[in-house]
Amino acid sequence: MAVFAGGLAAVVLGIIGIIAWWSDFVLILKGAIPAMLILGGGLAAYLGFEEIKDKRNEDSLEDNNTALKQEVESLKEEIKELKQEKKSPEGE
Secondary structure, three states: OHHHHHHHHHHHHHHHHHHHOHHHHHHHHHHHHHHHHHHHHHHHHHHHHHHHHHHHHHHHHHHHHHHHHHHHHHHHHHHHHHHHHHHHHHHO
């Protein structure tokens, strides 16, 4: 209950403060909005750049995975052939 009362008091004081110091509030907004836009735009550009780098790395990993899978399959075939060659002389 105390938190609720404190919250209501803060809202009322905030509204009174904005009304009393409206010109100061607008002045702060005039300075803060461009700064927020610059910082937000920089963050968005950085995240977009990181996403592009991750996509490039993902594509190269897929290429590597495909090559590794082909190599594993060829090695499996080679092992099968070697096993068959080993079994053939013993059976004869």
